[in-house]
Amino acid sequence: MDPITRLSYVLPHRWLSALARRLAYSENPRVRRWLIDTVVRRFGVDLTEAAEPDAGAYASFNAFFTRALRADVRVADPDPRALLVPADGRVSQCGTIGHPDERGRIFQAKGRSFTAAELLGDAADAEAFDGGAFATIYLSPRDYHRVHMPWTGRLRETVHVPGRLFSVGPSAVSAVPRLFARNERLVCHFDTDFGPMAVVMVGAMLVSGVETVWSGVEIPKYARRVTRRDWRARGIVLERFAEMARFNYGSTVIVLLPPGVAELSPALGPESPVRVGQALARLRAPAARPAS
Structure with a gap:
């Protein structure tokens, strides 16, 4: 260390x-x-x-x-079955939740992992993603710091999970056990036409500000306990590629997908540079029903 x-x-x-x-x-x-x-x-x-x-x-x-970009410098992958990378940065890790022999666990780095239940702050929420796919995207200080929707979704619930504010740089990710499940974070649950999707905004040292397009500043204030907010009555639907949130500095976004619905892009792996709008994964079958 x-x-x-x-x-x-x-x-x-x-x-x-x-x-x-x-x-x-x-x-x-x-x-x-x-x-x-x-x-x-x-x-x-x-x-x-x-x-x-x-x-x-x-x-x-x-x-x-938190600057905006010109409209022409980021475009969505034209494949209608492509789920999109939500942020500029680098892939920290991506793969299967629970692969190969650790049910419900998400790989962090160098033999370190944490459970989806720890990350989401709820074991019942995590069950929907066991055996599914995850992608962890690290935003460095040079990157664009707005986060966009991987897929069209209706906002169901947010969960503000209290925690520490360790750095999320590569050296800390390699050294600090269960890092992303220990830092302060905002879990955003969406209902989509393929099932649930979670987008987790992880705070970090000197990087503790999270805003969303539906409610403004969410962090800080820092949480003392797990705080859940149900948004279903508001009917908030965000389209694929639309802005959903931003960090007031750099940090990490983690996307969780349920099992059997999509395959991660083979071009992605640890340290792969990524940009908003490129293909994160592709649906295995056409979408069945509208998210709204």
């Missing part, structure tokens, strides 16, 4: 994230410009893809980090 990851066990995660949030939302010109210029230079951010390519035009660092 590297020294920074080891130190993260004792650091005041939420206090540091709250401090970072204050800086990110600051409209002080010196603070804003220094933060933006530092990230653009250090991580090689490509602002030519942004709807607003002028780094000086953003009111705050957070406005820059």
Whole structure:
């Protein structure tokens, strides 16, 4: 375990994230410009893809980090059976939930895993995904930080699960047991024409802000207990490729699919670079009924 990851066990995660949030939302010109210029230079951010390519035009660092892209730079895979990659970044891991001999477990890295029940905060919710597929996408500081729908779905429920805020960088993923099931996260459950789909927004050190298009800021406030919200009466349907949420910095998105409905794209594997809209998986049979 590297020294920074080891130190993260004792650091005041939420206090540091709250401090970072204050800086990110600051409209002080010196603070804003220094933060933006530092990230653009250090991580090689490509602002030519942004709807607003002028780094000086953003009111705050957070406005820059959650920037919109030009409409022509991300397109959905034209195959109508393709489920889409929800975020720019890299594949951390993808595969079968419970494969090969660990029922309900999701592979993390180097022999580490966690259960779908731990990730979702509920064993009953996890049963629908046992034997299905998962994909874990890591967003680095250089990436586009809006998350889009892999498939058309009707929002059923969100579950805010309390936790720590470990880094989700590659070194931490390799070293911290059950990392994604320990960090603060927002689980979004959708009903689709092939069954349930879960999209999990995982927070991280200095990366604790999650917003959704249906309710605005969800994290922070940080949860003290598992908090469930039923959205079925609102009739919220989000189309395939539509924006669903955003991170106020970088982090990780995990998509869970039920068994037997789709095959992950063979082009994907650990460390594969991905972009919003490319094929994540393909349905094994045509969709049977509308999600709404």
